[in-house]
Every structure is written in C-alpha cells, then in structure tokens.
Amino acid sequence: LEPESKEMNTIYVQGFSTSMPHDIQEQMIRTIPGLQNCKILKYAYAIEYDAIDPLQLWPSLETKVIKNLFTAGQINGTSGYEEAAAQGLIAGLNAAKKLRGENSLILKRDEAYIGVMIDDLVTKGTKEPYRMLTSRAEYRLLLRHDNADERLRKYGYDAHLVKPEVYQIYLDKMERIHNEIERLETIRFTPKHEINNILETLGSTRLSEGISAKSLLQRPEMDYSKIKPYIGETSLTLEEEKRVTILIKYKGYIDKALRQVDKQKKMEEKQIPVDINYDAVLNLSLEAKQKLSQIRPLTIAQASRISGINPADISVLLIYLKQHY
Numbered sequence: 001l002e003p004e005s006k007e008m009n010t011i012y013v014q015g016f017s018t019s020m021p022h023d024i025q026e027q028m029i030r031t032i033p034g035l036q037n038c039k040i041l042k043y044a045y046a047i048e049y050d051a052i053d054p055l056q057l058w059p060s061l062e063t064k065v066i067k068n069l070f071t072a073g074q075i076n077g078t079s080g081y082e083e084a085a086a087q088g089l090i091a092g093l094n095a096a097k098k099l100r101g102e103n104s105l106i107l108k109r110d111e112a113y114i115g116v117m118i119d120d121l122v123t124k125g126t127k128e129p130y131r132m133l134t135s136r137a138e139y140r141l142l143l144r145h146d147n148a149d150e151r152l153r154k155y156g157y158d159a160h161l162v163k164p165e166v167y168q169i170y171l172d173k174m175e176r177i178h179n180e181i182e183r184l185e186t187i188r189f190t191p192k193h194e195i196n197n198i199l200e201t202l203g204s205t206r207l208s209e210g211i212s213a214k215s216l217l218q219r220p221e222m223d224y225s226k227i228k229p230y231i232g233e234t235s236l237t238l239e240e241e242k243r244v245t246i247l248i249k250y251k252g253y254i255d256k257a258l259r260q261v262d263k264q265k266k267m268e269e270k271q272i273p274v275d276i277n278y279d280a281v282l283n284l285s286l287e288a289k290q291k292l293s294q295i296r297p298l299t300i301a302q303a304s305r306i307s308g309i310n311p312a313d314i315s316v317l318l319i320y321l322k323q324h325y
C-alpha cells in the first residue's frame with residue numbers, strides 16, 4: 001500500500017491492476033485484509049494499444065518485414081518509460097548507422113539491461129506487455145549502475161553521442177581507479193601494536209603477519225573510508241573510492257561472472273547466415289525449423305535462447321554450418 005503524498009490521505013494499491021467493472025472492483029478491494037472499509041477515489045482502468053510481434057524485429061530494431069523501418073517502445077510490445085526511451089535510442093542510432101553504411105550497435109546481455117531487453121524481445125517475443133525487470137538478466141553482478149560508464153561510454157563515443165571532452169574525463173577517471181588499485185597492492189601494513197589497535201577500534205581482527213592495503217580492503221567490515229587516513233594522499237572522488245572498493249571486494253565474484261560470459265561469448269561469436277534455409281538442415285526438429293525460420297537468430301547463442309530449441313538442435317545446426325559455410 002503506497003501513500004501517494006505527505007499532504008493527502010490517499011493510498012495507491014500496488015499490484016492490484018484490473019479493468020473490471022466498478023461494482024466488481026468495490027467487492028475485490030474489500031477482500032484485502034485491512035481494506036474492508038476503504039473508499040475508492042479512482043477506479044482502475046485498462047488501456048489498449050496495437051503492437052507488432054517483436055519476433056519480427058532484428059536486434060537492431062529494424063523490422064524484418066519492411067526494410068529500413070525501425071520501431072521502438074510500446075509498439076514493440078513493451079510498457080514503460082525507460083523501456084521506450086532505451087529502444088528509441090538504439091533504433092534511432094541504428095537507423096542513422098544504416099544510412100551511413102555502418103554495422104548496427106547490438107548491446108550484449110552482459111553489457112547492458114538494454115541488451116537483455118532487446119534480446120528477450122526479438123528472441124523470445126512477448127505475450128504480455130514486457131517490462132525490464134532486473135531478474136531477467138543473468139549477469140546482474142556485471143550490470144551495476146556504478147560501472148555503467150565502463151560498459152557503455154565507449155559505444156556512445158564511437159557513435160558520436162558522447163563528446164570527446166566528456167570521454168576524456170571518463171578515461172582519466174578509469175586511469176585513476178586502476179592506478180589506485182595497483183597502489184593499494186604495494187602499500188603494506190605490518191602487525192605492529194598501533195596498527196592492531198586501530199584495526200580493533202575499526203571492528204576488524206588483528207594482524208598476525210604483513211598484509212597489503214588491498215587485502216585489508218577485502219575484509220567484509222572494511223571500506224575505503226576506514227583505511228583512507230593510513231594510506232597517504234589520493235585524489236579520488238567519493239564515487240571513484242566506491243568503485244575501487246567494489247572492484248577489490250567483489251573481485252572473485254566478478255571474475256567468476258566474467259568467466260561465464262567468456263564461455264557464452266564463444267557461442268555468441270558463431271554467426272548464422274541470414275539467408276540460411278532451415279528446411280534443408282536434416283535432423284532438425286520440426287519445431288526448431290519453424291522457430292528458427294521465423295526468428296532468424298543471428299548467432300548460435302541467440303538460437304539457443306529460443307524456447308523450444310534444445311541442445312540437440314544446436315548440435316545439428318553447428319554441424320550443418322561447418323559443412324556448408
């Protein structure tokens with residue numbers, strides 16, 4: 001139950017979307033414990049809109065049926081401001097790229113939520129208005145908001161959407177972050193009496209042998225601000241200090257996620273020709289032939305994410321590609 005403002009006594013009922021007639025809504029809402037005596041100020045309502053089947057889109061957001069027509073937003077089966085804006089950016093960018101004869105920008109699932117959303121739409125389609133829930137992404141540890149610039153700024157710069165001076169600020173920032181991580185590796189704390197006393201007051205365990213500042217930062221109870229007074233002058237901003245801490249603390253988990261991405265990348269790199277005739281691929285299941293012909297995935301990885309395409313179909317397809325292309 002979401003209070004709508006500090007001044008008014010109105011409540012928005014989350015997750016109670018409906019377009020039932022008003023008299024039914026009156027009965028429905030009263031079934032919720034605590035709302036037996038509520039007064040409805042505004043009834044829920046539905047809106048209708050036309051949409052295309054997103055399976056008819058290339059990952060560039062160009063429609064397969066009408067060449068050079070790019071679509072974005074609600075017409076592609078999504079709902080939401082950010083979903084529409086993100087697709088608008090990519091569709092507009094790729095339309096411009098096509099005019100210039102450049103390759104499309106297709107963000108990968110490990111690079112951006114935009115990549116997850118567009119891949120879901122064009123690979124799996126959608127029966128309900130699609131919303132970009134974070135749970136749809138498999139590499140959430142990599143898609144952090146603190147590293148959005150690291151994931152995407154270069155693409156923005158290459159596409160002339162990020163000014164050179166802004167890009168340079170980003171490059172300088174990354175250099176400072178990486179230099180600081182290297183520096184922290186070289187700073188050592190020895191198990192001296194005063195250091196151990198400080199560690200105890202910071203709620204950390206005493207040292208029995210020497211340790212680098214970087215290793216100290218890996219302790220769950222430590223963060224950059226706690227060790228800052230003991231590591232000499234730095235010129236990092238607060239945001240950069242945070243990034244240094246994240247990169248050091250979660251290195252093991254981040255590296256593990258990157259290894260998974262690497263494995264997936266090998267499949268992502270195996271391209272499927274757009275004009276392939278799936279009917280000619282022997283031993284491919286009928287369902288696989290139909291879905292692959294309809295969706296026309298651009299890579300083996302995309303093909304493997306289509307519901308109904310099983311690992312046996314992928315093996316058959318790989319053998320066919322090896323023999324014929």
Ligand SMILES: Cc1cc2nc3c(=O)[nH]c(=O)nc-3n(C[C@H](O)[C@H](O)[C@H](O)COP(=O)(O)OP(=O)(O)OC[C@H]3O[C@@H](n4cnc5c(N)ncnc54)[C@H](O)[C@@H]3O)c2cc1C
Pocket residue numbers: 047072073074075078079080081082084
């Ligand atoms: C009541 C309501 C509340 C919502 N609340 C939220 C919310 O809280 N958070 C959220 O994330 N999302 C919300 N949404 C959903 C969100 O508003 C939409 O999903 C999003 O705005 C879709 O953007 P779009 O650009 O795809 O389409 P639109 O914003 O609908 O833009 C399409 C545009 O095309 C124009 N157009 C149509 N036909 C033509 C034509 N023939 N020629 C020229 N122009 C044309 C229309 O006038 C319109 O301006 C809400 C939607 C509604 C209706």
